[in-house]
């Protein structure tokens with residue numbers, strides 16, 4: 618079963634819950650955790666484990682052949698990322714950090730003056746202990762488009778997923794392209810939120826997104842004893858989903874987080890039990906009604 622732990626808002630405890638849930642489930646089942654928050658991955662730090670680099674992530678960027686180039690500027694015009702700088706009368710050049718490797722410039726060039734070279738845009742790390750494996754993607758600083766690294770980590774992990782009972786995906790915050798890339802292919806999503814107006818606003822964005830992607834989503838309210846839970850309960854009714862757990866603010870959770878240890882708390886056990894029930898439903902019926 619593939620589960621995305623997501624949330625529109627940053628800082629809601631998404632990674633803390635993804636790591637704690639993985640740690641709990643891995644006591645009895647085989648669990649693969651993917652850290653796809655590639656701009657600032659931190660699941661290894663939260664779990665206090667060491668990772669090893671296994672792979673570079675590379676992408677294509679254009680390589681100009683200035684002997685063939687006639688300085689027409691078409692390559693710059695077709696580049697939607699504004700990664701090619703062209704000044705009339707001069708040869709074009711590329712800003713590597715902005716290039717997403719789409720090859721539109723190469724296809725458009727009337728003189729076949731654009732070849733390909735590779736640039737490193739990120740790295741993949743792994744760590745394995747007992748029934749638990751972490752695969753973590755990290756984007757090279759300065760690169761603009763993180764979806765490329767997210768997709769590379771997903772592709773890398775595909776070969777291993779069949780060996781695991783659970784694949785837990787820790788997505789980035791927000792509803793932008795890297796989050797959509799991370800969500801695609803998941804059986805269910807779990808949206809982490811807080812009972813505040815900002816939490817409500819950002820949760821609604823992720824509820825709309827998962828509805829459009831036809832992914833069944835459930836909700837966990839973190840710091841549930843602080844703020845106004847009614848805000849979240851109203852949204853849950855509107856989108857006809859369930860709150861599967863509430864995690865009250867707890868000093869022991871904060872201490873585990875700051876000590877680099879996985880959180881162990883009754884609410885995490887409750888989430889794990891609910892996930893096991895949902896896993897049975899998914900196995901029995903892959904066609905959820907959204």
Ligand code: SF4
Pocket residue numbers: 681685686687688689690691692693709725726727728729730731
């Ligand atoms: S499209 Fe080709 S020929 Fe035109 S400026 Fe770009 S590289 Fe040169």
Ligand code: SF4
Pocket residue numbers: 677678679695696697698699700701711715716717718719720721722723
């Ligand atoms: S490969 Fe795509 S993004 Fe990169 S420079 Fe060419 S058109 Fe722009």
